[in-house]
Amino acid sequence: MMGNHRPNRVDGHAAQTASTHPMPDRQPSQACGGADAARLAHERQLLAAFPAMLFTCRPDGTWDYVSPALCVYTGRPAGALVELGWAAALHADNRAAGLLHWQLAISRGSPFAVEQQLRGADGVYRWFRIGCAARHTADGTLIGWAGIIASTESEHEAAAERALREQAQEARDERESALSTVGHELRTPLTVLVGQARLLQRRLEARAGVDPADQRAADTIVAQGQQLTKLISALLDAAHLDHGQLRICVTTLDLGALVERVALTLQPALPSHTLRLSAHRGPLWVAGDALRLEQVLHNLLQNAVKYSPEGGEIVLRTALDGERVQVDVCDQGIGIAASAQPALFQRFFRAGTESGQVMAGLGIGLYICKAIMDLHGGSITVESSKDVGSTFTLRLPRIQPLPGDTHNWPG
Ligand code: ADP
Numbered sequence: 108m109m110g111n112h113r114p115n116r117v118d119g120h121a122a123q124t125a126s127t128h129p130m131p132d133r134q135p136s137q138a139c140g141g142a143d144a145a146r147l148a149h150e151r152q153l154l155a156a157f158p159a160m161l162f163t164c165r166p167d168g169t170w171d172y173v174s175p176a177l178c179v180y181t182g183r184p185a186g187a188l189v190e191l192g193w194a195a196a197l198h199a200d201n202r203a204a205g206l207l208h209w210q211l212a213i214s215r216g217s218p219f220a221v222e223q224q225l226r227g228a229d230g231v232y233r234w235f236r237i238g239c240a241a242r243h244t245a246d247g248t249l250i251g252w253a254g255i256i257a258s259t260e261s262e263h264e265a266a267a268e269r270a271l272r273e274q275a276q277e278a279r280d281e282r283e284s285a286l287s288t289v290g291h292e293l294r295t296p297l298t299v300l301v302g303q304a305r306l307l308q309r310r311l312e313a314r315a316g317v318d319p320a321d322q323r324a325a326d327t328i329v330a331q332g333q334q335l336t337k338l339i340s341a342l343l344d345a346a347h348l349d350h351g352q353l354r355i356c357v358t359t360l361d362l363g364a365l366v367e368r369v370a371l372t373l374q375p376a377l378p379s380h381t382l383r384l385s386a387h388r389g390p391l392w393v394a395g396d397a398l399r400l401e402q403v404l405h406n407l408l409q410n411a412v413k414y415s416p417e418g419g420e421i422v423l424r425t426a427l428d429g430e431r432v433q434v435d436v437c438d439q440g441i442g443i444a445a446s447a448q449p450a451l452f453q454r455f456f457r458a459g460t461e462s463g464q465v466m467a468g469l470g471i472g473l474y475i476c477k478a479i480m481d482l483h484g485g486s487i488t489v490e491s492s493k494d495v496g497s498t499f500t501l502r503l504p505r506i507q508p509l510p511g512d513t514h515n516w517p518g
Pocket residue numbers: 410411414438440441442443451456457458459467468469470471472473474497
């Protein structure tokens with residue numbers, strides 16, 4: 108019977124044919140008379156037809172039959188698997204425990220189920236659940252055991268994947284908490300430093316007869332301290348972004364009012380540029396994070412100033428473009444070569460200047476701006492010509508605020 112069986116597929120693993128692994132059909136049979144022998148032969152014929160790894164045992168637990176599928180999987184003939192031969196296919200690491208479990212179940216007559224790694228014909232150990240239940244006659248006499256070996260490989264793979272995912276999440280959480288700590292540790296002394304420097308700066312401003320060099324020194328400390336604060340925030344934002352942890356807190360806000368406010372605060376601090384606001388009439392409602400959108404605007408305006416070293420006009424324009432609210436930041440600066448534009452929003456990208464002029468920067472500002480716009484379901488694009496200037500355009504979905512839903516940005 109076993110020498111002729113058709114190719115079997117065993118629990119999803121590669122099928123091998125009995126012809127490549129000839130299995131002698133020499134499985135022990137119980138000593139039984141003619142009718143019993145015929146019934147036993149019929150039973151085994153039936154079991155052999157199942158594409159599953161099946162076995163039967165005598166009442167003492169020794170195996171007296173294994174199905175062809177088990178022979179195919181292990182690459183061993185039935186004669187080598189019956190009695191206690193199957194135990195040789197168990198992984199050495201859990202063989203002893205598995206056998207002990209087996210003996211206990213047999214001695215108690217209780218059902219048996221254990222996870223074991225079984226060696227395949229290809230030498231690879233895979234996880235299986237070996238389950239077995241006692242067989243009794245109608246009057247309750249134990250006549251043997253019937254068992255099945257089913258693959259649990261996918262469960263183990265899923266568990267391993269789950270464990271990997273959990274490990275990755277833990278690592279992310281640890282990084283996040285380390286980042287927060289670093290951010291806090293860096294910002295706290297810097298805030299104190301800048302605060303004290305500003306105090307000194309104001310005192311000097313109010314005092315008559317101060318040496319201009321002292322005033323300049325105080326101004327420089329304040330400006331550099333503020334610059335350092337911004338750099339630390341940008342680096343921390345980029346790190347959060349890399350770990351998918353940059354978040355926004357959305358409210359309903361009038362983007363036009365926010366842009367106006369930013370323009371008003373920035374204007375006095377621009378000695379060699381003119382900032383012109385061309386505002387849409389009426390509110391421009393969006394669902395947005397006011398602080399993050401203000402950060403984007405500041406970034407674009409600072410770039411407009413930085414990359415227009417000759418000065419000139421910077422235009423801040425708000426408009427409605429269909430169902431989208433649009434903000435343009437236009438400068439008359441050095442512009443960006445067409446070849447550099449596709450990479451502009453990538454992390455640490457800096458477009459070179461033809462003059463070789465070095466302009467301080469990290470190349471993460473636009474990367475963060477794009478991430479913030481993406482989080483808002485919006486976009487940031489650029490149009491630029493070398494030596495003519497650049498226009499950065501922000502677009503956000505326009506919303507209709509519900510009554511009482513509006514967040515009036517403080518002016
Ligand atoms: P950073 O200015 O710190 O280098 P950004 O991410 O803000 O970083 O900008 C990336 C690059 O894009 C800059 O290095 C610069 O080459 C170019 N760029 C950004 N804004 C402008 C602009 N308004 N005009 C010309 N080039 C710009």
